[in-house]
Amino acid sequence: MFLRCLKLAGIRNLATQTVEPGAGVNLLVGANGAGKTSLLEAIFLLARGRSFRAQVLDTVVSRGATSCSVYGELVIDGPGDTEVIRRLGVSRETGGGFCYRLDGATVNAASTLADTLPLLLINSDSLGLLGGSPKTRRHFLDWGLFHTLPETRQLWRQHLRAHQQRNALLRRGIGVDRRELDLWDRKFAETGELITMMRCGYAGEIAPVAARFTEALSPSLGNLELGFQAGWDRDQSLADALKLHRDRDIILRATQSGPHRADLKIRLNGRLATESLSRGQSKVLALALLLAQGAHFLQRRGCPCLNLIDDLPAELDQRHRRRVAQLMAEIGGQSFVTGTDVAQMGADWMDVSAAPAVKMFHVEQGRFIESLP
Ligand SMILES: Nc1ncnc2c1ncn2[C@@H]1O[C@H](COP(=O)(O)OP(=O)(O)OP(=O)(O)O)[C@@H](O)[C@H]1O
Numbered sequence: 001m002f003l004r005c006l007k008l009a010g011i012r013n014l015a016t017q018t019v020e021p022g023a024g025v026n027l028l029v030g031a032n033g034a035g036k037t038s039l040l041e042a043i044f045l046l047a048r049g050r051s052f053r054a055q056v057l058d059t060v061v062s063r064g065a066t067s068c069s070v071y072g073e074l075v076i077d078g079p080g081d082t083e084v085i086r087r088l089g090v091s092r093e094t095g096g097g098f099c100y101r102l103d104g105a106t107v108n109a110a111s112t113l114a115d116t117l118p119l120l121l122i123n124s125d126s127l128g129l130l131g132g133s134p135k136t137r138r139h140f141l142d143w144g145l146f147h148t149l150p151e152t153r154q155l156w157r158q159h160l161r162a163h164q165q166r167n168a169l170l171r172r173g174i175g176v177d178r179r180e181l182d183l184w185d186r187k188f189a190e191t192g193e194l195i196t197m198m199r200c201g202y203a204g205e206i207a208p209v210a211a212r213f214t215e216a217l218s219p220s221l222g223n224l225e226l227g228f229q230a231g232w233d234r235d236q237s238l239a240d241a242l243k244l245h246r247d248r249d250i251i252l253r254a255t256q257s258g259p260h261r262a263d264l265k266i267r268l269n270g271r272l273a274t275e276s277l278s279r280g281q282s283k284v285l286a287l288a289l290l291l292a293q294g295a296h297f298l299q300r301r302g303c304p305c306l307n308l309i310d311d312l313p314a315e316l317d318q319r320h321r322r323r324v325a326q327l328m329a330e331i332g333g334q335s336f337v338t339g340t341d342v343a344q345m346g347a348d349w350m351d352v353s354a355a356p357a358v359k360m361f362h363v364e365q366g367r368f369i370e371s372l373p
Pocket residue numbers: 011012013030031032033034035036037038039059060061062063340
Protein backbone atom coordinates (compact mmCIF):
# COMPACT_ATOMS: atom_id res chain seq x y z
CA MET A 1 0.00 0.00 0.00
CA PHE A 2 1.46 3.36 -0.92
CA LEU A 3 0.51 6.90 -1.87
CA ARG A 4 1.63 7.50 -5.44
CA CYS A 5 0.36 11.05 -5.76
CA LEU A 6 -0.49 13.91 -3.44
CA LYS A 7 -2.14 17.16 -4.51
CA LEU A 8 -1.86 19.97 -2.02
CA ALA A 9 -3.54 23.36 -1.92
CA GLY A 10 -3.83 26.01 0.80
CA ILE A 11 -1.98 24.08 3.52
CA ARG A 12 0.24 26.19 5.83
CA ASN A 13 3.27 27.47 3.86
CA LEU A 14 3.04 24.71 1.20
CA ALA A 15 2.81 25.80 -2.40
CA THR A 16 -0.06 24.44 -4.47
CA GLN A 17 1.62 21.44 -6.02
CA THR A 18 1.56 17.74 -6.87
CA VAL A 19 4.07 15.50 -5.12
CA GLU A 20 4.85 12.00 -6.41
CA PRO A 21 6.31 10.02 -3.53
CA GLY A 22 8.15 6.73 -3.95
CA ALA A 23 6.68 3.44 -2.68
CA GLY A 24 9.56 3.04 -0.18
CA VAL A 25 11.28 5.61 2.00
CA ASN A 26 10.76 9.28 1.21
CA LEU A 27 13.29 11.57 2.86
CA LEU A 28 12.08 15.15 3.24
CA VAL A 29 15.05 17.37 3.95
CA GLY A 30 15.19 21.11 4.43
CA ALA A 31 15.87 24.00 6.75
CA ASN A 32 13.76 24.86 9.77
CA GLY A 33 10.43 26.28 8.68
CA ALA A 34 10.74 24.89 5.13
CA GLY A 35 7.48 22.89 5.31
CA LYS A 36 8.53 19.29 6.11
CA THR A 37 6.16 18.75 9.05
CA SER A 38 3.43 20.49 7.08
CA LEU A 39 3.61 17.73 4.44
CA LEU A 40 3.29 15.08 7.16
CA GLU A 41 0.36 17.06 8.52
CA ALA A 42 -1.27 17.06 5.08
CA ILE A 43 -0.92 13.27 4.80
CA PHE A 44 -2.27 12.88 8.34
CA LEU A 45 -5.20 15.11 7.39
CA LEU A 46 -5.94 12.80 4.46
CA ALA A 47 -5.90 9.75 6.73
CA ARG A 48 -7.66 11.09 9.82
CA GLY A 49 -9.54 14.18 8.78
CA ARG A 50 -7.77 16.28 11.41
CA SER A 51 -4.37 17.73 12.22
CA PHE A 52 -1.92 16.27 14.73
CA ARG A 53 -0.67 19.66 15.86
CA ALA A 54 -3.56 22.09 15.72
CA GLN A 55 -6.72 22.03 17.78
CA VAL A 56 -8.11 24.93 15.82
CA LEU A 57 -8.31 23.52 12.35
CA ASP A 58 -8.32 26.88 10.61
CA THR A 59 -4.66 27.32 11.56
CA VAL A 60 -3.81 24.64 8.98
CA VAL A 61 -5.22 26.82 6.17
CA SER A 62 -2.54 29.02 4.56
CA ARG A 63 -2.62 32.60 5.79
CA GLY A 64 -4.60 34.67 3.31
CA ALA A 65 -6.36 31.60 1.81
CA THR A 66 -9.98 30.67 2.48
CA SER A 67 -9.71 26.90 2.05
CA CYS A 68 -7.28 24.02 2.03
CA SER A 69 -7.37 20.65 0.37
CA VAL A 70 -5.35 17.50 0.03
CA TYR A 71 -5.98 14.73 -2.44
CA GLY A 72 -4.17 11.42 -2.59
CA GLU A 73 -4.09 8.32 -4.75
CA LEU A 74 -3.45 5.18 -2.80
CA VAL A 75 -2.19 2.05 -4.55
CA ILE A 76 -3.28 -1.19 -2.87
CA ASP A 77 -2.27 -4.70 -3.92
CA GLY A 78 -5.30 -6.49 -5.32
CA PRO A 79 -5.76 -10.18 -6.08
CA GLY A 80 -2.94 -11.75 -8.14
CA ASP A 81 -0.76 -9.05 -9.68
CA THR A 82 -3.54 -6.47 -9.83
CA GLU A 83 -3.56 -3.09 -8.16
CA VAL A 84 -6.53 -1.19 -6.80
CA ILE A 85 -6.42 2.62 -6.72
CA ARG A 86 -8.33 4.38 -3.92
CA ARG A 87 -8.80 8.15 -4.23
CA LEU A 88 -9.01 10.10 -0.99
CA GLY A 89 -9.70 13.79 -0.54
CA VAL A 90 -10.09 16.14 2.38
CA SER A 91 -10.95 19.81 2.08
CA ARG A 92 -11.95 22.59 4.40
CA GLU A 93 -13.26 26.11 4.09
CA THR A 94 -12.16 28.44 6.88
CA GLY A 95 -14.86 28.61 9.54
CA GLY A 96 -16.64 25.66 7.89
CA GLY A 97 -16.44 21.92 8.32
CA PHE A 98 -14.27 19.34 6.66
CA CYS A 99 -15.44 17.51 3.57
CA TYR A 100 -14.16 13.94 3.21
CA ARG A 101 -14.24 12.07 -0.09
CA LEU A 102 -13.42 8.52 -1.00
CA ASP A 103 -13.44 7.32 -4.62
CA GLY A 104 -15.50 10.32 -5.68
CA ALA A 105 -18.23 9.97 -3.03
CA THR A 106 -18.65 12.04 0.13
CA VAL A 107 -18.08 10.10 3.34
CA ASN A 108 -19.32 11.24 6.74
CA ALA A 109 -16.92 9.63 9.16
CA ALA A 110 -13.19 10.30 9.35
CA SER A 111 -12.86 6.69 10.54
CA THR A 112 -13.59 5.60 6.95
CA LEU A 113 -10.46 7.47 5.88
CA ALA A 114 -8.45 5.98 8.75
CA ASP A 115 -9.60 2.51 7.75
CA THR A 116 -8.56 3.09 4.13
CA LEU A 117 -5.21 4.71 4.88
CA PRO A 118 -3.69 3.16 8.04
CA LEU A 119 -1.04 5.52 9.32
CA LEU A 120 1.53 5.47 12.08
CA LEU A 121 2.77 8.86 13.22
CA ILE A 122 6.05 9.05 15.12
CA ASN A 123 7.02 12.51 16.35
CA SER A 124 8.19 14.23 19.54
CA ASP A 125 4.76 13.51 21.11
CA SER A 126 5.54 9.80 20.82
CA LEU A 127 7.78 10.15 23.87
CA GLY A 128 4.50 10.46 25.75
CA LEU A 129 4.24 6.68 25.40
CA LEU A 130 6.83 6.53 28.15
CA GLY A 131 6.50 9.68 30.22
CA GLY A 132 3.03 10.88 29.27
CA SER A 133 -0.40 10.16 30.69
CA PRO A 134 -2.01 6.69 30.46
CA LYS A 135 -4.24 8.10 27.72
CA THR A 136 -1.29 7.99 25.28
CA ARG A 137 -0.71 4.31 26.05
CA ARG A 138 -4.42 3.50 25.76
CA HIS A 139 -4.35 5.24 22.39
CA PHE A 140 -1.41 3.01 21.39
CA LEU A 141 -3.43 -0.11 22.25
CA ASP A 142 -6.58 1.17 20.58
CA TRP A 143 -4.77 2.00 17.33
CA GLY A 144 -3.96 -1.70 17.20
CA LEU A 145 -7.53 -2.75 17.99
CA PHE A 146 -9.01 -0.39 15.39
CA HIS A 147 -6.72 -1.60 12.61
CA THR A 148 -6.23 -5.26 13.38
CA LEU A 149 -9.52 -6.21 15.09
CA PRO A 150 -12.23 -4.26 13.25
CA GLU A 151 -14.95 -6.06 15.23
CA THR A 152 -14.02 -3.93 18.26
CA ARG A 153 -15.29 -0.74 16.56
CA GLN A 154 -18.95 -1.56 17.13
CA LEU A 155 -18.13 -2.69 20.66
CA TRP A 156 -16.41 0.62 21.37
CA ARG A 157 -19.44 2.59 20.22
CA GLN A 158 -21.68 0.57 22.53
CA HIS A 159 -19.25 0.91 25.40
CA LEU A 160 -18.85 4.69 25.01
CA ARG A 161 -22.63 5.08 24.98
CA ALA A 162 -22.97 3.00 28.15
CA HIS A 163 -20.18 5.05 29.77
CA GLN A 164 -21.85 8.35 28.84
CA GLN A 165 -25.25 7.19 30.03
CA ARG A 166 -23.84 5.86 33.30
CA ASN A 167 -21.95 9.09 33.99
CA ALA A 168 -25.03 11.15 33.12
CA LEU A 169 -26.96 9.20 35.77
CA LEU A 170 -24.15 9.52 38.32
CA ARG A 171 -24.19 13.29 37.92
CA ARG A 172 -27.62 13.22 39.61
CA GLY A 173 -25.79 12.28 42.84
CA ILE A 174 -27.52 10.46 45.70
CA GLY A 175 -30.92 10.89 44.08
CA VAL A 176 -29.87 8.60 41.20
CA ASP A 177 -32.30 5.91 40.04
CA ARG A 178 -30.40 2.76 41.06
CA ARG A 179 -32.48 0.46 38.85
CA GLU A 180 -31.62 2.52 35.79
CA LEU A 181 -27.99 2.46 36.89
CA ASP A 182 -28.17 -1.38 37.01
CA LEU A 183 -29.11 -1.41 33.34
CA TRP A 184 -26.14 0.71 32.22
CA ASP A 185 -23.80 -1.11 34.60
CA ARG A 186 -24.64 -4.31 32.78
CA LYS A 187 -23.97 -2.86 29.31
CA PHE A 188 -20.82 -1.05 30.47
CA ALA A 189 -19.44 -4.22 32.10
CA GLU A 190 -20.30 -6.54 29.21
CA THR A 191 -18.63 -4.39 26.56
CA GLY A 192 -15.82 -3.30 28.89
CA GLU A 193 -14.82 -6.92 29.60
CA LEU A 194 -14.66 -7.72 25.89
CA ILE A 195 -12.63 -4.62 25.03
CA THR A 196 -10.27 -5.40 27.89
CA MET A 197 -9.81 -8.96 26.70
CA MET A 198 -8.90 -7.67 23.26
CA ARG A 199 -6.54 -4.99 24.58
CA CYS A 200 -4.85 -7.55 26.79
CA GLY A 201 -4.45 -9.95 23.84
CA TYR A 202 -3.05 -7.16 21.68
CA ALA A 203 -0.52 -6.12 24.34
CA GLY A 204 0.53 -9.77 24.57
CA GLU A 205 1.08 -9.99 20.82
CA ILE A 206 2.97 -6.69 20.55
CA ALA A 207 5.24 -7.36 23.53
CA PRO A 208 7.61 -9.93 21.95
CA VAL A 209 7.89 -7.90 18.72
CA ALA A 210 8.68 -4.72 20.68
CA ALA A 211 11.21 -6.62 22.80
CA ARG A 212 12.95 -7.90 19.67
CA PHE A 213 13.01 -4.40 18.13
CA THR A 214 14.35 -2.86 21.36
CA GLU A 215 17.13 -5.45 21.36
CA ALA A 216 17.89 -4.72 17.67
CA LEU A 217 17.98 -0.94 18.17
CA SER A 218 19.76 -0.80 21.50
CA PRO A 219 20.81 -4.10 23.11
CA SER A 220 22.06 -2.34 26.23
CA LEU A 221 18.55 -1.11 27.15
CA GLY A 222 17.70 -4.52 28.57
CA ASN A 223 14.72 -6.82 28.53
CA LEU A 224 11.45 -5.08 27.62
CA GLU A 225 8.20 -6.10 29.28
CA LEU A 226 4.73 -4.67 28.75
CA GLY A 227 2.39 -5.03 31.70
CA PHE A 228 -1.25 -4.48 30.81
CA GLN A 229 -3.48 -2.98 33.51
CA ALA A 230 -7.20 -3.33 32.86
CA GLY A 231 -8.47 -0.27 34.76
CA TRP A 232 -9.87 -2.15 37.74
CA ASP A 233 -8.74 -4.97 40.02
CA ARG A 234 -9.05 -8.01 37.80
CA ASP A 235 -9.42 -10.40 40.69
CA GLN A 236 -13.04 -9.42 40.30
CA SER A 237 -15.26 -8.98 37.26
CA LEU A 238 -15.97 -5.46 36.01
CA ALA A 239 -19.62 -5.96 37.00
CA ASP A 240 -18.53 -6.75 40.58
CA ALA A 241 -16.10 -3.80 40.64
CA LEU A 242 -18.92 -1.45 39.59
CA LYS A 243 -21.20 -2.88 42.27
CA LEU A 244 -18.51 -2.64 44.94
CA HIS A 245 -17.58 0.96 44.10
CA ARG A 246 -21.03 2.24 43.28
CA ASP A 247 -21.30 4.53 46.32
CA ARG A 248 -17.88 6.03 45.59
CA ASP A 249 -18.93 6.58 41.93
CA ILE A 250 -22.10 8.33 43.13
CA ILE A 251 -20.13 10.60 45.46
CA LEU A 252 -17.56 11.39 42.74
CA ARG A 253 -20.33 11.55 40.11
CA ALA A 254 -18.25 9.59 37.58
CA THR A 255 -17.26 6.00 36.83
CA GLN A 256 -13.94 5.17 38.47
CA SER A 257 -13.40 1.61 37.18
CA GLY A 258 -13.24 0.38 33.60
CA PRO A 259 -11.28 0.41 30.34
CA HIS A 260 -11.04 4.23 30.48
CA ARG A 261 -8.62 3.75 33.41
CA ALA A 262 -6.43 1.13 31.69
CA ASP A 263 -2.67 1.54 31.31
CA LEU A 264 0.38 -0.21 29.97
CA LYS A 265 3.40 -0.41 32.27
CA ILE A 266 6.58 -0.34 30.18
CA ARG A 267 9.51 -1.94 32.00
CA LEU A 268 13.14 -2.61 31.16
CA ASN A 269 14.79 -5.31 33.26
CA GLY A 270 11.88 -5.06 35.68
CA ARG A 271 12.14 -1.27 36.22
CA LEU A 272 9.74 1.32 34.85
CA ALA A 273 11.29 2.66 31.64
CA THR A 274 10.64 6.27 32.64
CA GLU A 275 12.79 5.96 35.76
CA SER A 276 16.20 5.85 34.16
CA LEU A 277 16.24 6.51 30.42
CA SER A 278 18.00 9.44 28.75
CA ARG A 279 16.00 11.37 26.16
CA GLY A 280 17.74 9.63 23.25
CA GLN A 281 17.15 6.22 24.83
CA SER A 282 13.48 7.12 25.37
CA LYS A 283 13.19 7.99 21.72
CA VAL A 284 14.78 4.67 20.71
CA LEU A 285 12.33 2.79 22.92
CA ALA A 286 9.32 4.73 21.60
CA LEU A 287 10.50 3.96 18.05
CA ALA A 288 10.83 0.25 18.92
CA LEU A 289 7.27 0.20 20.30
CA LEU A 290 5.71 2.03 17.38
CA LEU A 291 7.65 0.20 14.69
CA ALA A 292 6.64 -3.05 16.41
CA GLN A 293 3.06 -1.90 16.06
CA GLY A 294 3.64 -1.39 12.32
CA ALA A 295 5.29 -4.83 11.97
CA HIS A 296 2.39 -6.46 13.81
CA PHE A 297 -0.06 -4.67 11.50
CA LEU A 298 1.83 -6.10 8.51
CA GLN A 299 1.68 -9.58 10.02
CA ARG A 300 -2.06 -9.34 10.67
CA ARG A 301 -3.22 -7.49 7.58
CA GLY A 302 -0.71 -8.74 5.03
CA CYS A 303 0.27 -5.23 3.93
CA PRO A 304 2.29 -2.52 5.66
CA CYS A 305 0.78 0.70 7.00
CA LEU A 306 2.29 4.10 6.14
CA ASN A 307 4.83 5.64 8.51
CA LEU A 308 5.25 9.36 9.12
CA ILE A 309 8.38 10.04 11.14
CA ASP A 310 9.02 13.66 11.99
CA ASP A 311 12.58 14.71 12.70
CA LEU A 312 13.90 11.17 12.95
CA PRO A 313 17.59 12.14 13.38
CA ALA A 314 16.97 14.52 16.30
CA GLU A 315 18.48 13.20 19.55
CA LEU A 316 19.78 9.98 17.94
CA ASP A 317 23.48 9.28 17.43
CA GLN A 318 24.74 7.82 14.16
CA ARG A 319 24.64 4.21 15.38
CA HIS A 320 21.03 4.44 16.46
CA ARG A 321 19.97 6.37 13.34
CA ARG A 322 21.41 3.65 11.14
CA ARG A 323 19.85 0.84 13.15
CA VAL A 324 16.45 2.52 12.86
CA ALA A 325 16.97 2.84 9.09
CA GLN A 326 17.97 -0.84 8.91
CA LEU A 327 14.93 -1.94 10.90
CA MET A 328 12.58 0.18 8.81
CA ALA A 329 14.09 -1.29 5.63
CA GLU A 330 13.41 -4.77 6.99
CA ILE A 331 9.79 -3.97 7.84
CA GLY A 332 9.21 -2.32 4.44
CA GLY A 333 6.29 -0.18 3.38
CA GLN A 334 6.06 3.50 2.52
CA SER A 335 7.56 6.03 4.90
CA PHE A 336 7.92 9.78 5.02
CA VAL A 337 10.89 10.78 7.14
CA THR A 338 11.93 14.37 7.83
CA GLY A 339 15.28 15.84 8.83
CA THR A 340 17.40 18.94 8.33
CA ASP A 341 20.82 17.59 7.31
CA VAL A 342 20.98 16.38 3.70
CA ALA A 343 24.39 14.68 3.91
CA GLN A 344 23.60 12.93 7.19
CA MET A 345 20.22 11.61 6.06
CA GLY A 346 21.58 10.46 2.71
CA ALA A 347 24.45 8.62 4.43
CA ASP A 348 22.17 7.02 7.04
CA TRP A 349 19.94 5.51 4.41
CA MET A 350 22.50 4.62 1.76
CA ASP A 351 24.34 2.29 4.16
CA VAL A 352 21.28 0.17 4.87
CA SER A 353 21.66 -3.39 3.64
CA ALA A 354 18.83 -4.54 1.37
CA ALA A 355 18.22 -0.81 0.94
CA PRO A 356 14.60 0.05 0.21
CA ALA A 357 13.81 2.37 -2.67
CA VAL A 358 14.76 5.78 -1.27
CA LYS A 359 13.54 9.04 -2.74
CA MET A 360 14.83 12.33 -1.41
CA PHE A 361 12.97 15.62 -1.62
CA HIS A 362 14.56 18.95 -0.83
CA VAL A 363 12.05 21.19 0.81
CA GLU A 364 12.42 24.90 0.15
CA GLN A 365 9.82 27.49 1.02
CA GLY A 366 6.99 25.00 0.86
CA ARG A 367 8.08 23.27 -2.38
CA PHE A 368 9.19 19.65 -2.65
CA ILE A 369 11.95 19.16 -5.20
CA GLU A 370 13.07 15.62 -5.91
CA SER A 371 16.84 15.21 -5.75
CA LEU A 372 19.40 12.43 -5.60
CA PRO A 373 19.90 10.95 -2.13
N1 LIG B 1 -1.39 28.88 8.34
C1 LIG B 1 -0.16 29.13 7.89
N2 LIG B 1 0.01 29.81 6.72
C2 LIG B 1 1.23 30.05 6.23
N3 LIG B 1 2.38 29.62 6.82
C3 LIG B 1 2.27 28.93 7.95
C4 LIG B 1 1.01 28.65 8.56
N4 LIG B 1 1.21 27.95 9.69
C5 LIG B 1 2.54 27.81 9.79
N5 LIG B 1 3.19 28.41 8.77
C6 LIG B 1 4.63 28.43 8.47
O1 LIG B 1 4.93 27.26 7.72
C7 LIG B 1 6.32 27.02 7.81
C8 LIG B 1 6.57 25.55 7.77
O2 LIG B 1 6.38 24.97 9.04
P1 LIG B 1 6.80 23.45 9.29
O3 LIG B 1 6.49 23.19 10.70
O4 LIG B 1 6.22 22.59 8.25
O5 LIG B 1 8.40 23.51 9.07
P2 LIG B 1 9.48 22.38 9.15
O6 LIG B 1 10.12 22.27 7.81
O7 LIG B 1 8.89 21.15 9.71
O8 LIG B 1 10.52 23.01 10.17
P3 LIG B 1 11.37 22.39 11.40
O9 LIG B 1 12.62 21.83 10.79
O10 LIG B 1 11.66 23.58 12.24
O11 LIG B 1 10.54 21.40 12.09
C9 LIG B 1 6.82 27.78 9.01
O12 LIG B 1 7.64 28.84 8.57
C10 LIG B 1 5.57 28.32 9.66
O13 LIG B 1 5.74 29.56 10.26
